[in-house]
Amino acid sequence: xxxxxxxxxxxxxxxxxxxxxxxxxLVLDPDLSVVxxxxxxxxxxxxxxxxxxxxxxxxxFPINPDETAAAGAANLRRSLERxxxxxxxxxxxxxxxxxxxxxxxxxxxxxxxxxxxxxxEQGRTVLLLHRTRDVTDxxxxxxxxxAGRGGTDRRRRMDETEAELYAHARELRAxxxxxALATRRxxxxxxxxxxxxxxxxxxxxxxVVIDRxxxxxxxxxxxxxxxxxxxxxxxxTDSLGGRTRERHATLPLDGPLPACxxxxxxxxxxxxxxxxxLGWPDGMAEVFGDTGLERWAALPLRVGERLIGSLTVGWRVxxxxxxxxxxxxxxxADQCAQTLDRIRVxxxxxxxxxxxxxxxxxxxxxxxxxxxxxxxxxxxxxxxxGGDWYDAFPAADGASTVVVGDVTGHDRQALASxxxxxxxxxxxxxxxxxxxxxxxxxxxxxxxxxxxxxxxxAVLAHVRTPxxxxxxxxxxxxxxxxxGHPPPVLIGPDGAARLLATPPDPLIGVRxxxxxxxxELLLAPGSTLxxxxxxxxxxxxxxxxxxxxxxxxxxxxxxxxPVEEFCDxxxxxxxxxxxxxxxxxxxxxxx
Numbered sequence: 001x002x003x004x005x006x007x008x009x010x011x012x013x014x015x016x017x018x019x020x021x022x023x024x025x026l027v028l029d030p031d032l033s034v035v036x037x038x039x040x041x042x043x044x045x046x047x048x049x050x051x052x053x054x055x056x057x058x059x060x061f062p063i064n065p066d067e068t069a070a071a072g073a074a075n076l077r078r079s080l081e082r083x084x085x086x087x088x089x090x091x092x093x094x095x096x097x098x099x100x101x102x103x104x105x106x107x108x109x110x111x112x113x114x115x116x117x118x119x120x121e122q123g124r125t126v127l128l129l130h131r132t133r134d135v136t137d138x139x140x141x142x143x144x145x146x147a148g149r150g151g152t153d154r155r156r157r158m159d160e161t162e163a164e165l166y167a168h169a170r171e172l173r174a175x176x177x178x179x180a181l182a183t184r185r186x187x188x189x190x191x192x193x194x195x196x197x198x199x200x201x202x203x204x205x206x207x208v209v210i211d212r213x214x215x216x217x218x219x220x221x222x223x224x225x226x227x228x229x230x231x232x233x234x235x236x237t238d239s240l241g242g243r244t245r246e247r248h249a250t251l252p253l254d255g256p257l258p259a260c261x262x263x264x265x266x267x268x269x270x271x272x273x274x275x276x277x278l279g280w281p282d283g284m285a286e287v288f289g290d291t292g293l294e295r296w297a298a299l300p301l302r303v304g305e306r307l308i309g310s311l312t313v314g315w316r317v318x319x320x321x322x323x324x325x326x327x328x329x330x331x332x333a334d335q336c337a338q339t340l341d342r343i344r345v346x347x348x349x350x351x352x353x354x355x356x357x358x359x360x361x362x363x364x365x366x367x368x369x370x371x372x373x374x375x376x377x378x379x380x381x382x383x384x385x386g387g388d389w390y391d392a393f394p395a396a397d398g399a400s401t402v403v404v405g406d407v408t409g410h411d412r413q414a415l416a417s418x419x420x421x422x423x424x425x426x427x428x429x430x431x432x433x434x435x436x437x438x439x440x441x442x443x444x445x446x447x448x449x450x451x452x453x454x455x456x457x458a459v460l461a462h463v464r465t466p467x468x469x470x471x472x473x474x475x476x477x478x479x480x481x482x483x484g485h486p487p488p489v490l491i492g493p494d495g496a497a498r499l500l501a502t503p504p505d506p507l508i509g510v511r512x513x514x515x516x517x518x519x520e521l522l523l524a525p526g527s528t529l530x531x532x533x534x535x536x537x538x539x540x541x542x543x544x545x546x547x548x549x550x551x552x553x554x555x556x557x558x559x560x561x562p563v564e565e566f567c568d569x570x571x572x573x574x575x576x577x578x579x580x581x582x583x584x585x586x587x588x589x590x591x
Contacts (some may be wrong), residue, residue, distance in 0.1 A: 028128040030084055032057050032077075035127065044134045045099060064098040064106040072096040076113065077377060083115040084125045087323060090115045110139040123323070189563040217329065219313045221293055225251065225259045225301075226309040226340065227385055232263055240314075243289045256281040256412030258298035262310035269298040273318030294318040299329055301337035308344070311336055364392035367400045369476070369590050373563040376581040377535070377575055387414035387456065388533045389422050396433045398468055404531040404585050405458035405508075406485070417454030421447065421508065425460075436460040436481040437505075437516035444511055457485040457508040459531050463587065466525075468536065471571070476523040476589040481516050483508050486534050486548065489555050493526030493591070497556035525591015528566070530555055535580030536571075563588050 015036075019023065024041035026034060034052045042049060052060045057080075062493070063073040072095040083090040092113045097105040111132045118127040214222045214237060214551070219339055221239040225232040232251045236244060258269035271277040274294050277284040293314035301309040311333045364372040374390050387407025395401045403425065407418040424446055429439045440460060454494070461480035464471035471477045480488070480500075484507040491497045505516045523529070530551075537547030551574065558569050563586050575582055 014362055024132050026057065026130040028057055028080065028130060030125055032080055034060055046500065051148070059566050062100050066098070067094050069098045069106070072517060079113065080115055080128060080130070083117045087117050087119055087123060087125055089117070094139070108136065109134060110136045134328050193331070217313060217332065218315070220316045221291060222311070222313040223259060224309065224311055224336065225263055227253065227263055232260060232309065234259070257283045258296060259310045259312045262298040262300045263307055265467065266300045266302060266307055268300065271296040272320050297321065297329055299333040300331055301340060303337050303341040308337060308340055365394060367465070370400060370463065371563045371588045371590060373567040373586040375571060375584040377571060384544050387418035388535065388583040390583045390585045391422060391426065393426060395462060397431055397470070400463045401429050402463065402531065402585060402587060403458055403460045404533060404583055405456050406533045407454050407456040417452065420452045421454065421456055422503065435517040435518045436462060436479060438479060440483055440516050442451060444508060447509065448511065455507045457507050458483045459485045459488055472522055478521045478523060478529065479518050481505060481518050486532065486537060489530040489552055491528040491555055491559045492585050493524050495556050495559045497552045497559070499552055523589045525589050527589045528559055529587045531585040533583040535582035536574055536584065538580065
C-alpha cells in the first residue's frame with residue numbers, strides 16, 4: 001500500500017485509513033512483534049513508530065515489576081496468545097498496564113483491550129489486530145461527583161468512556177456466554193460419548209444420538225443415515241414431521257441431499273441459512289418446506305478409510321457456523337461412527353456365532369414309540385451367543401440318548417466350549433454303551449486329558465421304548481443323571497405334573513472325587529418328559545423356586561396339546577424377552 005493518496009485502481013489507501021483511525025490500534029505478527037501501529041496509539045502511548053516497529057510488544061512496552069501491574073501484563077499476553085491460537089476474537093475486562101515515561105518511571109494506566117485474529121485461506125492466524133482504549137481517567141474519577149474546576153470536561157470524558165465500556169462489557173458478556181455455552185455442550189458431548197460407548201444395538205445408538213445428542217448441540221432436528229449398499233437407511237427425529245420421516249426414510253447414496261453427499265464424498269456440508277440451502281442442488285427447497293428448519297449441517301460418519309453413513313443436524317434459526325461449533329459437530333460424528341462400526345462388527349460376529357450354534361443344534365432323529373420336540377430361543381438382552389445346547393441321538397444298543405446342557409458364560413468362548421463338550425459327549429456315549437452317570441464320568445476324564453476348560457450343567461438320559469431290549473414290555477424305561485442342572489418335569493397321562501427333583505451331582509468340569517448317580521423311571525404311554533435350561537425359569541427379582549413351580553403348573557395345563565404345539569405354548573407363556581438363552585427338549589411316549 002502507498003502511504004499517501006489512493007492506489008491507481010481507485011481503491012482506498014487502507015494503510016492511510018488505518019493510521020488515521022481515531023481509536024488506538026496495533027498490528028502484531030504471530031510472534032507478538034509490532035508490525036504496524038496507528039497514530040492514535042502513538043499519541044496515547046507517547047511513543048514513535050520507529051521505536052516500536054519490529055519489536056516484541058512486551059519489549060517495546062516494558063512490564064512494570066509491580067505485582068498488580070505485572071498481573072495485567074500476564075493477562076494481556078494470555079489474551080493475545082488465545083486469539084492467535086484459537087483464531088477467534090478475544091475480549092478482555094479492563095486491565096492495568098503501566099507505561100514507562102522518558103525519565104524511566106512507570107505511570108499507572110488502565111486499558112480496555114480487544115484482539116481480533118486475521119486468518120489466511122487455511123484458517124491460520126497471520127496477524128493480530130489489537131484495539132485498546134485508555135480508560136485511566138475513568139478508573140481514577142469513577143465514584144467522584146465531577147464537580148469543581150474542569151468538572152464539565154471531566155464529566156463528558158467519563159460519560160464517553162462509560163458508554164464505550166458499556167458496549168465493551170456487552171461484547172465481553174456475549175463472548176463469555178458463547179464460551180460457556182460451548183463448554184457446556186462439550187461437557188454434555190463427553191457424557192454422550194460415554195453413553196455411546198455403552199450401546200450394544202443400533203436402536204440404542206439412535207436413541208442416544210437422536211434423543212440426547214442433537215439436543216446437546218442445540219439442534220431442533222436431525223437424522224442418522226447408515227449405508228447399506230447403494231442406499232442410506234435414515235432414522236429421523238420426530239420433530240422433522242411424519243411427512244419428512246416417510247419421504248426420507250431411505251435415500252439413494254448418489255442422491256443430491258447433503259446427507260447423501262456427506263456419506264458418499266466424505267465432505268462436511270454446511271448450510272448456514274435458507275439462502276445457502278436454496279442454492280444447493282435439487283431437494284433442499286422441499287426439506288425447508290417440510291421441516292421449517294433454516295440451518296443445516298451434514299457430516300460424514302467415517303471409520304478409517306470406510307464411509308459408513310452420515311449425521312445430519314438442523315436448526316430453526318439461521319446463523320454462521322463458528323469454528324468451535326464445527327469442531328464439536330465433527331467430534332460427535334466421529335464418536336457416532338466408531339460406535340456404529342463397533343455394533344456392525346459385533347452384529348456380523350453375532351450372526352456368524354449364532355449360525356454356528358444353530359448348526360450344532362440338529363433336529364432329533366425319528367424314534368419309533370417316541371415323539372421329540374426341540375426349541376432354541378436366544379437371549380435378546382445381551383445379543384450374545386451362549387453355551388446352551390440340546391442333542392438327541394441313538395445309542396449303540398438301540399436306546400435313544402437325549403441331553404440338555406448349559407456351559408457357563410455368554411460369549412464365543414462359551415460357544416466353543418459347548419461345541420467341544422457336545423461332540424465329545426456324543427462320541428463317548430456311543431462307544432461306551434454305559435449308563436448316563438458312567439458316561440459323564442468318562443467325559444470328564446476325556447475333557448481333562450484334552451485340556452478342555454469350562455463348566456457345564458446337563459441332564460443326560462437313555463430312553464428305551466416298550467419292547468426294546470432291556471426295556472419294559474408296556475412302558476418306556478428312562479435312566480438319567482443330573483449334573484447340577486434344573487430338574488426335569490414329568491407329566492403323567494392324566495396331566496399331573498411333578499419335578500424330578502433329586503440331589504444333583506456336581507457340574508461337569510468340577511472333577512470332584514466322587515461317583516455320579518443314575519436315576520430310573522418307567523413311563524406309561526402318553527407321559528411327557530420336559531428337559532430345559534435355566535433361561536426358561538430364571539427371572540430377575542424372582543426366586544428360582546417360583547419359576548420352577550410356574551413351569552410345572554403350566555406344563556400340566558398344556559399336556560393335552562401335541563408336542564410341537566406344547567413347545568410353542570410353553571415358550572409363549574414363559575418367555576417374553578429372555579434374559580438368557582432358552583433350550584427346550586420335550587419327549588412324549590406314544591400311546
